[in-house]
Amino acid sequence: MTDNHSTALAQLWQRLARVREFSFTASNGPGSATDWRGHARGDVEVVAGEQQVLFLESAHFTHSDGRQMDMRNRYRWTLLPESVRLEHLRRAEPVLLFELQPVTAHGFRQVAPHICGADEYTAELLLHDNEIELIWQIHGPRKNERLHYHYW
Template identity: 90%
Template sequence: MTDNHAKALTQLWCRLARVTAFSFTASNGPGSTTDWRGHARGTVELADNGQQLLFLESAHFTHSDGREMDMRNRYRWTLLPDSVRLEHLRRAEPVLLFELQPVTAHGFRQVAPHLCGADEYTAELLLHANEIELIWQIHGPRKNERLHYHYW
């Protein structure tokens, strides 16, 4: 890993440890048969044990047709020597989503796609001056979705 990539990883970790809020937008593209469209804005309760950060996300999701529902997610970020790991803690066992490695001084990309059945998940993360942007793409036989997070 280059010095710039090591600095990017350190900067990302420091910024993740200060997150208190997020916004989320779900959209789908051509060929998608899901109805996962809408947005949310909420809070992040953070638990930090040094090498891992637990994000407890809470928000109200507003579907594109106006329906509202509670949205809660539990994510665990883990600092690794060359990357950060993102896991979803939805079930009893953590689900590995991505390991994100620096590709530029402010940009990260998944090391390998996450496969869930016939669906493939990819992600990129961008560090901006005032926020962290995380973009997931999900492609599969019935899915063409984009999940767009902003953390600050």
């Protein structure tokens, strides 16, 4: 791993522990058979350890048609030697979403796509001066979705 990549990983790890808020936008593209469109803005309770950071997210999601619902997610970030692992803690067993590895001084990309049934999930993470941006793409026979997170 280059020095820039090691620095990016160290910066991301430090900044994850300082996150307190997030925004989320869901959109879908041509061919999507889902109706997952809308946005949310909410709080992140962070539980930080030496090698793991838990994100307990809560917000009100506003669907594109105006319907509102509570949104809660639990994510676990784990620091690995050359990447960070992101897991969804929705069920009894954690679901591995991505291992994100630095590809530039401020950018990360999944090491391998996450496969869920016939759907493929990919992700990019960008470190900006005042926020962390995480963009997921989901492609499959019935899906063409984009999930766009901003953390600060």
